[in-house]
Amino acid sequence: MKYGRTFNFSAGPAMMPEPVLEEIRDEMMNYRGSGMCVMEMSHRSPVYQKIIDDAEQDLRDLMHIPDNYKVLFIQGGATLQFSMIPMNLMKNGKAVYIDTGAWSSKAIKEAKKVGEVIVAASSKDKNYTYIPDCSNLDIPEDADYVYICENETIHGVTWNTLPNTKGHILVSDQSSMFLSRPCDVSKYGLIYAGVQKNVGPAGMVVVIIREDLIRDDLTDLPIYLQYKTHADNGSMYNTPNCWAIYCCGKVFKYLKDTIGGLEKMEEINRKKARVFYDFLDSSKMFHGTVVPQDRSLMNIPFVTDSAEKDAAVVKATKAAGYDNLKGHKSVGGLRCSAYNAMPIEGVEALVAFLKDYEAKNG
Ligand SMILES: Cc1ncc(COP(=O)(O)O)c(C=O)c1O
Incomplete structure (x- = not known):
């Protein structure tokens, strides 16, 4: 790794593509002749307007977002969406949620403060190690929406x-x-997506919403919590997270032009995840916790047969330059998060280290 950087396996904030960081560095003191850093720039200036417009357009190109969807950049992270979604979308005061882990559970808890929540399926019985069968759910006719966390x-x-x-x-x-x-x-x-994992710096969420779901009858709702406010004002009702939008825009462009689109990104991610899962499936010391068909390409939890051994492995990996492999405190064990910007060399090097560790300690 250049610059003495480490392979950072954090679940977020996480690694960003090195060429993007280099470009940001090069533009830091004087953004393209503007005489200022993007951090110092008025969000009402034409130069910033182009930054946000380009960011939105590149995301639209990348995801082929249809014209009848709005793209919104909102603050409050992904967590604020746990509340904004039921506040804006519960017309009948009722929604269906699927409970697949910590993040859908948090969303359920917040939605219950707003209306009736029907948990139509859950994988809590097996400690959230699988996605329940949702091919024939019991959904009330008047439910306003069905909610999932697509990757726990x-x-x-x-x-x-x-x-x-x-x-x-x-x-x-x-x-x-x-x-x-x-x-x-x-x-x-x-x-919606908090951006600090696959896209940019923390503190912002991207919301992609179908236009007909944006309501204008919610005038009693605090102004910032209405999607209409953000949609009507090009995500600039108030001062937006200018810096995060700028950095995310760079990543959108990088994924589009350098990686070559999301099909290509998926290919790379599948290859990377395969390296790690193949290792787990052949190891006697380390075991993946999720059923094979529902395994994440991004976050790979794994365990040894004891919490003490898990802690020793975390310590050894950190000392060897592989950072943030400790599992979340609610589940323990270890977790390898290999988002878009983690190079395959990082995963290969970690696997080589763990194989060696197993040979010596297994
Ligand atoms: C799936 C998921 N949803 C929501 C959140 C909350 O994001 P934020 O910290 O941006 O509010 C996280 C954070 O890790 C997450 O992983």
């Missing part, structure tokens, strides 16, 4: 087949798999 960052499960919503609107938290593979936006009513 902590438990490491991912949806490979979307639920059968029986004509209801699908809402998806894509935070930890956004732009990791192609996505047919037309299948969703709303997609």
